[in-house]
Amino acid sequence: MAEELFCKVVPILIKCIGGEDRRADVRLTVKMHTTSNPIHKKDLALCLSNDADPFFLYNLTVGEEDFQSLKNQQGLLVEFSAFPQRFIDLLDQCILEKEKQVPRFLLQLVTSASALDHMPSSLNIIETNPFKHLNHLSLKLLAATDGDIKKYLAACIQNLKVENSTLEERLHKVEEELSNRLSITQQALAEKSKELDKLRNEWTSQTSSLTSRHTQEIATERAKALQIQTQYQIQCDQQRKEMETASTRKVHHLESRASELETANKDLTERKYKSESCIRELKTKLAGLEEECQKIKQEVISLQKENSVLDTECHEKEKLLNKLKMQMAVLEQEVKDKELVLLQTADVCGSAQERKRTLEESLERKQIQIGKLETTVKSLSEELLKANEIIKKLQIDLKKLIEKIKLKNTVTMQQEKLLGEKEQALQKETLELTNVQQALQQKEAEALKLQEQLNATVQKLEESKQLLKTNENVISWLNKQLNEKKMACLQETAGQCGMPPSVKSTPVSPNLGAIPNPLVHFKLPTNATSTPVPESKLSPPMSIPPALQPSGQSDQPGLGMKYLKKNGRVPVKNQQSASKPSTAAPRPTLVRQGSSSVVSAYFPGQQPRLPAS
DSSP, X not given: OEEEEEEEEEEEEEEEETSOOEEEEEEEEEEEEEOSOSSOSEEEEEEEEOSSOTTOEEEEEEOHHHXXXXXXXXTOOSOTTTHHHHHHHHHHHHHHTTTSSSOSEEEEEEEESSTTSOOOEEEEEEEEOSSXXXXXXXXXXXXXXXXXXXXXXXXXXXXXXXXXXXXXXXXXXXXXXHHHHHHHHHHHHHHHHHHHXXXXXXXXXXXXXXXXXXXXXXXXXXXXXXXXXXXXXXXHHHHHHHHHHHTTTSHHHHHHHHHHHHHHHHHXXXXXXXXXXXXXXXXXXXXXXXXXXXXXXXXXXXXXXXXXXXXXXXHHHHHHHHHHHHHHHHHHHHHHHHHHHHHHHHHHHHHHHHHHHHHHHHHHHHHHHHHHHHHHHHHTOSOHHHHHHHHHHHHHHHHHHHHHHHHHHHHHHHHHHHHHHHHHHHHHHHHHHHHHHHHHHHHHHHHHHHTTTOHHXXXXXXXXXXXXXXXXXXXXXXXXXXXXXXXXXXXXXXXXXXXXXXXXXXXXXXXXXXXXXOOOOOOOOOOSSOOOOOOOTTSOOOOOOGGGSOTTOOOOSSSOGGGGOBTTBOOOSOGGGGGSOOSSOOOOOOOOTTOOSOOOSSXXXXXXXXXXX
């Protein structure tokens, strides 16, 4: 069972021995493992990783017995049960102090500049004050093996895939919602346009009916008025004739008729005024309907403008898609160029292996010469004085030979540096490729957000996603093909060269562009009077007796090297210490690439047993 206690990004000062210091933000994970083993009931596991650099990985496992040795050495006052919480409190203090110019608590990682030393790195928690820097805690971390890095990268890829799937589901849901909204708005727009047409038709029919009705009424009234006027004129003429004949009789009758005509005229004028007021009211209603019609026309114009804007946006998004496709083609061409560079680096590695073979042959010749000199020393053991002089001469010759071998080793180291620079360039190119892919993914996400309202563009984006997936599968397949070819080439070269059983090499890492140097051990004959030749810089560190370690090298704070022993052996701190005389030849060991066991820097029982062959 594993319980995660702490997982945060922590500011850290990385101090490289023989290199430049730098600051970085590193993810620190603290877990508590509980096992059924009666010896170790609980183990505290620390993992130091960097999201920007996937190959930056350090691990540490501390058991109860390891903690007792750590407590006795550094003078800690807490027990193992309270140690994780105290350690997390110190980390929180470092996170709180990161914004200050002069932080009170500082997290420091001390590592070796070269990756071939395989030395444990020390993680220090330092409290700074004007008088002195106090080291509260020092833990020694081990760099992760290739197997651990592969597992870590696989877990990171799995998490990214899960996040990608969730984001794709959310995108699909948003697309469906927006498409539904767009269809609803289109339906509403169609309904409003239908209502507008209906209103127009009703308005035109009403206006035509009202105008026709009022014209008919006015025409009938005019006709009636003309008929009445003609009748009155006829009557007046008749009355005049009658008045001329009998004016005196009909004066009263005419006056009464005149009053009746005046009342009728008043009625007609009143009816005329009423009809005019009705016409005015109808005109005001017609003006209101016209204003409403103009408003509806403006709304239709605004909707047409929005449709034109959406059409332009769709055109621009199609242009963006074409640009992204062009960038994909350029990236595929860059991948092909990098594959050619990888083939060239493989050829350079073959030439370096041939040079190593020549060095091994020269070393075997020199070992034969040393054996002959030892036989001469044994035959002349009776003459002590003469034997000492001969031994001194032989030692001088051996020193000269060692200096020559050192010169050859410097040449090989320079070649290895060139190979390392090429590997770094390949790693930078792969990082650039990943950055470009991330930028592509971001641009695709933006294009999806912008093209949510259009079904045709969504289909094109899905096709582009499928193309990207096929390209990634092709790239992974090409990587596997390259790794298989590299493995086959290395096996063929190893079989043709006839490597001795004492020489072992590590398998090629499947990572793209990562070509690790083979690790080599040489078995040298041992004698009390002989001086061993220093092993190649390419070989892993060999065991050195404690009496022959350099005295000028000061121990760093943390657990001593005695806790890193295994079967009476201690890892070498410096490659130059191999030039000093040793009494016994160590057994060559190899680092297993696929080891998955947790390595402890303090308790020797937690270190994995390495195979001898």
